[in-house]
Amino acid sequence: MEAKWVSVKQAYEQPIGSLLKVRGWVRSRRDSKGVSFIELNDGSRFKSLQIVVEAGVVPEELLRQVTTGACIEAIGTLVESPAPKQPVELKLHQLHLYGTADPETYPMQKKGHSFEYLREIAHLRVRGNTFGAVFRVRNALAYAIHQFFQERDFLYVHTPIITGSDCEGAGAMFRVTTLDLENPPRTPDGRIDFSQDFFSRPTYLTVSGQLEAEALALAFGKVYTFGPTFRAENSNTPRHLAEFWMVEPEMAFYELEDNANLAEEFLKYIIGYVLNHCEEDLEFFHQRIDNTVLETLQHVAESPFERITYTDAIRILQAASRSWEFPPVWGNDLQTEHERYLTEEYFKKPVIVTDYPKEIKAFYMRLNDDGRTVRAMDVLVPRVGEIIGGSQREERYEVLLQRIRELGLNEHDYWWYLDLRKYGTAPHSGFGLGFERMLMYVTGMKNIRDVIPFPRTPGNAEF
């Protein structure tokens, strides 16, 4: 009888007595008199499979090389386990060693490591419990995001990674060039001549696909992007990456209320999905990373979000009986301490803040009739702060042009964006979700560098 090749996850679902073949990496080996136990994990689920090696089944020389980190193939019979820690185990018949891992130098040990240390071995940390769980949840979250939008007839669109427009002049951008940096071509007045560059103009890595997504929304109605974005800011915090993934839906005929409704429904959906599909991994996060994670997620999935205007938020903050490092003043952006107070202490749930002063928001946000505020919305969640930022877009040509000029932007750079208001304009809205921040929220992980496989931060692009 041919052994059936299955994953560890599948192995747990096979009938007792099945002849199985599993392949994976050794977490540990424990020897007893006459019997050895191998913990085998292949990433298919949190739990490993215990492989029981009775004396004489495998040459001792071979078994000695089955150490933490080694890669093996095990063929054996699935049997009930006499010990309480696992329902089944694999009684070994044959063992093949794919690759050894010298225990003297293999950097992953059986016991706990600091996350700081594990970042230095990002290529190996994925074989451990925590990062296995993180990246399985990451996968589930990505899948849930696509499913949410696909079920609602959104079109998944792909906006450019390399762009010539610096979007909102917001974050610092990474330049993309093929010019010889040692000796770049110069214009007569001594500046670098980008007309000789690959794209015949200065180009950058995108900081957002929003502007292009708007163009697509004004053809397809409802679209979303899900791709990498780049910020060259020198931000050294547990919440910032130079390269991160963003989800950006954009909807024609949606006003701010529709936008907020969608954002709330969206967050509840993807959290609900993860709660239903990643139980084992979430249980680990709950026990070992953050013991509030499960109840927080359940709470968010069930209870309605609070919605307030920026102006009301300032009033609440000013009335709070506590001191601020930055006293809240109408016209200033909300500080981290303000956001946390609102979502963690005052409301104790996610809060959607809308209608911010125009001075602190981007040029493309729709101006309210009061002339002072714009139709912006930020979704704030406990522990992470701002997780979604969005707005109703300014669809009126003259108003948009006026805003571009007010802010000293070059209107010629936005010719096509203005065209969208000139030809068949429509009210429309959208928002952006930082995928890694969402993942931090869902897993309870404290540092964004630990929810992306190979983080890019200032001074760090190893791997």
Added chain:
RNA sequence: UCCUGGGUAGCUCAAUGGGCAGAGCGGGUGGCUGUUAACCACCAGGUUGCAGGUUCGAGUCCUGCCCCAGGAGCCA
């Protein structure tokens, strides 16, 4: 980028007022045991982040630099 705290064995950390650099874990060897963060004994393991300075003597004090973390700003 600013503020604060760090950098000592493979990892996590100790080391009085400047006076012989240590422990736990991990690793090796041996023992014991259907084990599961296994247990017991022994052994190996160090350019104290880098460069300079003060001193009879520096992990410890001084100067400069590098790196890491947390907080802030920017933001998602």
